[in-house]
Amino acid sequence: xxxxxxxxxxxxxxLFGLDIAPLVSRPEPEFGDFASNVAMQVTKQVxxxxxEIAEALAAGLAKxxxxxxxAGPGFLNIRLNDDALKTLLEKAADVPQxxxxxxxxxEYSDPNPFKVLxxxxxxxxxxxxxxxxxxxxxxxxxxxxxFGGDVGRHVGMTMYAIIRYLGGEYPEKLNEVDPLHRLDWLxxxxxxxxxxxxxxxxxxxxxxxxxxxxxxxxxxxxHDTPFAKIYxxxxxxxxxxxxxxxxxxxxxxxxxxxxxxxxxxxxxxIVQEALDKDILxxxxxxxxxxxxxxxxxxxxxxNSAGLPTYEAKDLGLAATKWLDYQFDKSFIITANDITExxxxxxxxxxxxxxxxxxxxxxxxxxxxxxxxGVKMSSRKGNILRAIDILDAAKExxxxxxxxxxGRVVLGAVKYAFLKQRIGGDIIYDPIESVSIEGNSGPYLQxxxxxxxxxxxxxxDAEKTAGTDFTEFERTxxxxxxxxxEVIAIVLKEYMPHHICTYLYELTQTFNRFYENExxxxxxxxxxxxxxxxxxxxxxxxxxxxxxxxxxxxM
RNA sequence: GCACCCGUAGCUCAGCUGGAUAGAGCGUUGGUUUCCGGAACCAAAGGUCGUAGGUUCAAAUCCUAUCGGGUGCACCA
Numbered sequence: 228x229x230x231x232x233x234x235x236x237x238x239x240x241x242l243f244g245l246d247i248a249p250l251v252s253r254p255e256p257e258f259g260d261f262a263s264n265v266a267m268q269v270t271k272q273v274x275x276x277x278x279e280i281a282e283a284l285a286a287g288l289a290k291x292x293x294x295x296x297x298a299g300p301g302f303l304n305i306r307l308n309d310d311a312l313k314t315l316l317e318k319a320a321d322v323p324q325x326x327x328x329x330x331x332x333x334e335y336s337d338p339n340p341f342k343v344l345x346x347x348x349x350x351x352x353x354x355x356x357x358x359x360x361x362x363x364x365x366x367x368x369x370x371x372x373x374f375g376g377d378v379g380r381h382v383g384m385t386m387y388a389i390i391r392y393l394g395g396e397y398p399e400k401l402n403e404v405d406p407l408h409r410l411d412w413l414x415x416x417x418x419x420x421x422x423x424x425x426x427x428x429x430x431x432x433x434x435x436x437x438x439x440x441x442x443x444x445x446x447x448x449x450h451d452t453p454f455a456k457i458y459x460x461x462x463x464x465x466x467x468x469x470x471x472x473x474x475x476x477x478x479x480x481x482x483x484x485x486x487x488x489x490x491x492x493x494x495x496x497i498v499q500e501a502l503d504k505d506i507l508x509x510x511x512x513x514x515x516x517x518x519x520x521x522x523x524x525x526x527x528x529x530n531s532a533g534l535p536t537y538e539a540k541d542l543g544l545a546a547t548k549w550l551d552y553q554f555d556k557s558f559i560i561t562a563n564d565i566t567e568x569x570x571x572x573x574x575x576x577x578x579x580x581x582x583x584x585x586x587x588x589x590x591x592x593x594x595x596x597x598x599x600g601v602k603m604s605s606r607k608g609n610i611l612r613a614i615d616i617l618d619a620a621k622e623x624x625x626x627x628x629x630x631x632x633g634r635v636v637l638g639a640v641k642y643a644f645l646k647q648r649i650g651g652d653i654i655y656d657p658i659e660s661v662s663i664e665g666n667s668g669p670y671l672q673x674x675x676x677x678x679x680x681x682x683x684x685x686x687d688a689e690k691t692a693g694t695d696f697t698e699f700e701r702t703x704x705x706x707x708x709x710x711x712e713v714i715a716i717v718l719k720e721y722m723p724h725h726i727c728t729y730l731y732e733l734t735q736t737f738n739r740f741y742e743n744e745x746x747x748x749x750x751x752x753x754x755x756x757x758x759x760x761x762x763x764x765x766x767x768x769x770x771x772x773x774x775x776x777x778x779x780x781m
Numbered sequence: 782g783c784a785c786c787c788g789u790a791g792c793u794c795a796g797c798u799g800g801a802u803a804g805a806g807c808g809u810u811g812g813u814u815u816c817c818g819g820a821a822c823c824a825a826a827g828g829u830c831g832u833a834g835g836u837u838c839a840a841a842u843c844c845u846a847u848c849g850g851g852u853g854c855a856c857c858a
Binding site for chain 1: 784785786787792793794795796798799800801802805806807816817818820821822823838839851852853854855856857858
């Protein structure tokens with residue numbers, strides 16, 4: 228692709244004296260291997276008919292070994308010769324090293340201690356892991372970090388309900404909680420605390436006091452008072468629960484959990500400096516950013532009770548990431564209701580660390596729903612938990628196959644989330660996700676196992692990459708050379724679903740080839756085995772990037 | 782009220798730095814197996830790309846308006 232672009236660019240420069248970056252695409256197979264609309268692009272500047280320009284370019288390209296035809300209103304359709312295709316094929320399973328030497332900070336998942344992991348957390352964890360995987364494969368040094376609110380009002384609420392449940396500040400009574408259900412127990416307390424807060428003003432005051440007490444406990448490094456003991460034990464329970472889930476999901480481990488408490492001091496410092504610079508101002512007892520002049524919302528950084536809000540803490544987080552890692556790129560994945568909020572934080576931050584803001588990308592995702600659409604609210608407790616999704620997939624898989632295969636269940640769930648463009652709401656259908664047919668994780672896993680099986684059958688027979696392809700061989704070969712281009716798009720757009728779309732198309736192309744051409748035992752066995760090997764490698768590389776296991780048999 | 786996101790086949794979704802007859806899966810209907818894993822392949826039916834204007838040689842893609850759905854708009858995260 229790049230070679231073709233360069234060749235066209237040189238032709239355009241030599242023939243018309245223009246320096247442009249030509250658009251080259253992979254057209255419908257009937258048109259050729261690559262297509263470009265340069266002729267139409269430059270028609271005004273050149274002042275000639277697009278077809279005439281295209282003809283001239285085709286002649287120019289022929290001189291450097293590219294067979295090009297002119298079609299339609301002036302498209303340039305290019306067909307690679309077999310040697311060029313063979314060369315591309317050698318690099319088909321390679322991830323382009325576009326980020327070699329770059330430092331990337333990836334922030335995703337971001338669950339709050341004292342609350343349950345819901346379906347949205349599962350989603351950002353899976354997608355964030357994949358984006359990070361791809362960047363890492365492209366040569367970047369990755370720092371995977373995970374942020375979470377271990378201070379704040381929700382903690383005050385939960386502490387209130389815990390202490391009420393225990394009948395006082397008796398940390399030893401926590402031993403009575405079933406170790407297997409600590410996270411559920413905590414989230415039940417959170418729900419209770421939340422309703423208590425909404426029910427009565429007295430509760431509200433008590434909860435605010437608890438919230439403050441949690442901040443104090445951090446600033447005084449208190450690990451000894453009964454209140455502090457309860458807090459630290461429960462916070463640890465939360466982190467243990469998170470780690471369990473990540474392990475179950477088989478995602479790359481996080482390098483670091485950054486709790487809000489850790490970045491609060493840094494946040495407060497920036498708030499103070501911003502106040503001095505009049506970036507933030509006092510208003511009704513709170514400290515706010517007046518966003519309207521930037522087309523943004525006005526948001527509170529310190530509330531009138533003197534407590535930092537999420538905004539202040541997030542400033543601290545952003546500063547911490549920047550100062551600790553001096554990243555070249557940074558991405559954050561959150562639910563999309565945070566979009567406007569994040570703009571405000573980044574706007575304030577740009578006054579202090581403009582490079583950090585320029586290098587940061589905020590990605591968002593929508594709500595996860597089940598078919599039928601039950602709405603979720605963690606405050607009321609009727610939420611779709613991460614574990615509910617996994618259980619539903621497990622059940623659907625068992626129902627469909629009569630077997631329990633963790634690889635398939637995990638592959639199904641991850642793929643179901645990954646195959647859609649990040650950003651919108653997702654309707655997760657457990658039955659469809661584990662389906663043995665169609666665009667699903669298990670389908671691709673099966674395709675991989677099948678490829679391995681054929682190779683196994685061939686034993687250690689000779690594999691020699693050849694030229695003079697048959698039509699089906701050539702179509703497959705060409706499709707495989709698209710892989711590095713797909714990865715390049717993912718790196719640019721942060722959109723992992725392109726990998727899914729591509730891998731599915733690839734397996735379809737292979738299946739067509741395989742339906743029509745015999746591999747083992749054919750006169751062309753050696754050439755076809757070489758193609759098969761590349762196919763297996765591309766599929767395996769792609770699935771690995773997606774965090775989906777590529778089984779050799781299933 | 783203001784802002785942002787979304788609206789493509791019955792369902793779930795690709796395609797959106799404008800380009801060649803709008804694609805896939807599921808579902809529906811019909812077909813293919815002396816042969817390497819049929820979890821496959823082939824074919825048919827199914828679309829005024831929410832609607833209406835505009836820009837352009839060319840619009841699902843860009844602009845404007847409008848309808849419908851979602852989210853956010855000061856002390857939650």
